[in-house]
Amino acid sequence: MKDTPAATPPAAAKPATPAAPAAEAKTAAAPATGGAAPYKVVDGYKVDAETLKGFRTWRAAACDRCHGPNQEGLVGPSLLNSLKTLSKSEFVTTVTNGRLEKGMPSFGQNPNVAPNLDQLYAYLKGRSDGAITKAHVEAMP
Numbered sequence: 001m002k003d004t005p006a007a008t009p010p011a012a013a014k015p016a017t018p019a020a021p022a023a024e025a026k027t028a029a030a031p032a033t034g035g036a037a038p039y040k041v042v043d044g045y046k047v048d049a050e051t052l053k054g055f056r057t058w059r060a061a062a063c064d065r066c067h068g069p070n071q072e073g074l075v076g077p078s079l080l081n082s083l084k085t086l087s088k089s090e091f092v093t094t095v096t097n098g099r100l101e102k103g104m105p106s107f108g109q110n111p112n113v114a115p116n117l118d119q120l121y122a123y124l125k126g127r128s129d130g131a132i133t134k135a136h137v138e139a140m141p
Contacts, residue, residue: 037131038088038122044133046140047126054123055137057116061107070135071127076104083128091124092117 040048047055058064066076073079083091095117098106107113113120126132 037126037129038118039126039131040140041126041131041137042140044131045137047123047132047137048140050119051122051126051132052137052139053116054119054121057113057120058123060112061110066103071124079124080128083124088121088125091121095120 039051039054041051064071066074067079068074068076071079073081086094094104095113096106096108098104098108100106123132123137127135
């Protein structure tokens, strides 16, 4: 019977699973739609180049003035909550046309935002999904 506990290889195989693939698996499973995530993230804050571009777009457009530095809302709504139900199409329409009656300006003609809508969506979706755990992100190594 002493051989049975020593011969149990699953315990030895368990530590062989590296932490980084587990983080990537989390992000791939995060979107509610079941499709591939529009972002790549490891360690909760290291993101791919396109998602980093989205973060930079967020900063350049000063979205934090209304939506808060952590996207949790101020005078504007929490984007962490909104992007759980808002489709990408609805997001693009909202950012492009604004919601003037609610105080959301239009960014459709903004040269910093308009060409980076996909990247901005990827960053905010990653935050909303919980895969990007810090508002300030860095480039993946």
